Amino acid sequence: xxxxxxxxxxxxxxxxxxxxxxxxxxxxxxxxxxxxxxxxxxxxxxxxxxxxxxxxxxxxxxxxxxxxxxxxxxxxxxxxxxxxxxxxxxxxxxxxxxxxxxxxxxxxxxxxxxxxxxxxxxxxxxxxxxxxxxxxxxxxxxxxxxxxxxxxxxxxxxxxxxxxxxxxxxxxxxxxxxxxxxxxxxxxxxxxxxxxxxxxxxxxxxxxxxxxxxxxxxxxxxxxxxxxxxxxxxxxxxxxxxxxxxxxxxxxxxxxxxxxxxxxxxxxxxxxxxxxxxxxxxxxxxxxxxxxxxxxxxxxxxxxxxxxxxxxxxxxxxxxxxxxxxxxxxxxxxxxxxxxxxxxxxxxxxxxxxxxxxxxxxxxxxxxxxxx
Amino acid sequence: xxxxxxxxxxxxxxxxxxxxxxxxxxxxxxxxxxxxxxxxxxxxxxxxxxxxxxxxxxxxxxxxxxxxxxxxxxxxxxxxxxxxxxxxxxxxxxxxxxxxxxxxxxxx
Numbered sequence: 001x002x003x004x005x006x007x008x009x010x011x012x013x014x015x016x017x018x019x020x021x022x023x024x025x026x027x028x029x030x031x032x033x034x035x036x037x038x039x040x041x042x043x044x045x046x047x048x049x050x051x052x053x054x055x056x057x058x059x060x061x062x063x064x065x066x067x068x069x070x071x072x073x074x075x076x077x078x079x080x081x082x083x084x085x086x087x088x089x090x091x092x093x094x095x096x097x098x099x100x101x102x103x104x105x106x107x108x109x110x111x112x113x114x115x116x117x118x119x120x121x122x123x124x125x126x127x128x129x130x131x132x133x134x135x136x137x138x139x140x141x142x143x144x145x146x147x148x149x150x151x152x153x154x155x156x157x158x159x160x161x162x163x164x165x166x167x168x169x170x171x172x173x174x175x176x177x178x179x180x181x182x183x184x185x186x187x188x189x190x191x192x193x194x195x196x197x198x199x200x201x202x203x204x205x206x207x208x209x210x211x212x213x214x215x216x217x218x219x220x221x222x223x224x225x226x227x228x229x230x231x232x233x234x235x236x237x238x239x240x241x242x243x244x245x246x247x248x249x250x251x252x253x254x255x256x257x258x259x260x261x262x263x264x265x266x267x268x269x270x271x272x273x274x275x276x277x278x279x280x281x282x283x284x285x286x287x288x289x290x291x292x293x294x295x296x297x298x299x300x301x302x303x304x305x306x307x308x309x310x311x312x313x314x315x316x317x318x319x320x321x322x323x324x325x326x327x328x329x330x331x332x333x334x335x336x337x338x339x340x341x342x343x344x345x346x347x348x349x350x351x352x353x354x355x356x357x358x359x360x361x362x363x364x365x366x367x368x369x370x371x372x
Numbered sequence: 373x374x375x376x377x378x379x380x381x382x383x384x385x386x387x388x389x390x391x392x393x394x395x396x397x398x399x400x401x402x403x404x405x406x407x408x409x410x411x412x413x414x415x416x417x418x419x420x421x422x423x424x425x426x427x428x429x430x431x432x433x434x435x436x437x438x439x440x441x442x443x444x445x446x447x448x449x450x451x452x453x454x455x456x457x458x459x460x461x462x463x464x465x466x467x468x469x470x471x472x473x474x475x476x477x478x479x480x
Contacts, residue, residue, distance in 0.1 A: 003462035011463065085459035212439055264463060312464070316456050325452055331445035338439055339450055343457035
């Protein structure tokens, strides 16, 4: 979510804002979320256009807007704002796999407990306070992002649980000691997600390969792609029934976007204040992460670039799959047919296929070999 | 004695053609085919070759497979994806309005 805010206002304003402002901003995003509850829309709760029916805190009045003037444009009605849509849970899963959360946890820990990393710069003080307030505390009562409680007190375990339920996948790292991270695993989980998604990628790749074929036979199977997309939609939406997991998703994607933005932000050779404080300036999001990780002695994932690069595309494609757009064979050519423009399903699928192959080590571009 | 088919060497020859030096200009015997009297095309000039080449390229280009246009639901899917991407536009997709940060211009 913070990365979407940074498309409207300078990331510096976000980094330097009061934590209450940021918490309130997130509350407002939830209030002004996409919420198609019209009879005509006929959207079930949990749908990408109607994620939840849970209420946020009461709205602020015009006499007391708790936001500073600099952040106000985020809530102003304009080309980019509101209603808001937030990223799919898969975005949080991909970014968390880089180990950015754990690395920054160490950063905050070290700055809070001593001067092993030096004294934090004046500019980084606000970032450190915001980070600790928003992502390493239980959260203020009643706020929509406060998902920690006596029943689920571990913030890190609180994200692993939805990952397991939605995708049947665990993070690629355990705790700091290298042991598997303990969390509650649900019985109702999409254990077929990975195999179905990979089959989907494989079939779309066949479509990409033969999209311009005229002289050869074309093995593209739009009906199969539509069936796989529909299967993915059904399993994801089954976990989202009546808005289930929407709060957890919102909380997870905002947390990961905060750390992603701190690493991603590079403006005229200027970096996020915490990157400057750690002397972790480098070229590229993953290179900055590697440097921060080096400073705190906790290695980030070697394939972090692939995780960062796939995150946006896979989030957008899964949201669209959940809308049911690709349930029909005559719609799926959009997934493998190149069309002009920067944000196209074909370009996103190409990016996903490339990075998924790198991350998993399973080449979805290879044709399946039928056993004889 | 069985009659053998004439071998290559025993066939009647166009002696004039055989005696023509390699790479030489066409002789009268070249132009008058022994069987029909048709006149072979003279060798193409460099200009002819260029024209032929251009024609060939034009033909190849016209046969390059093109992407089939998207219609109906597929076209709608492209529009919807662009809409989702716009909703989720980030700093990586475009610049922010640098409010209150005069020393920072648009993203690098």
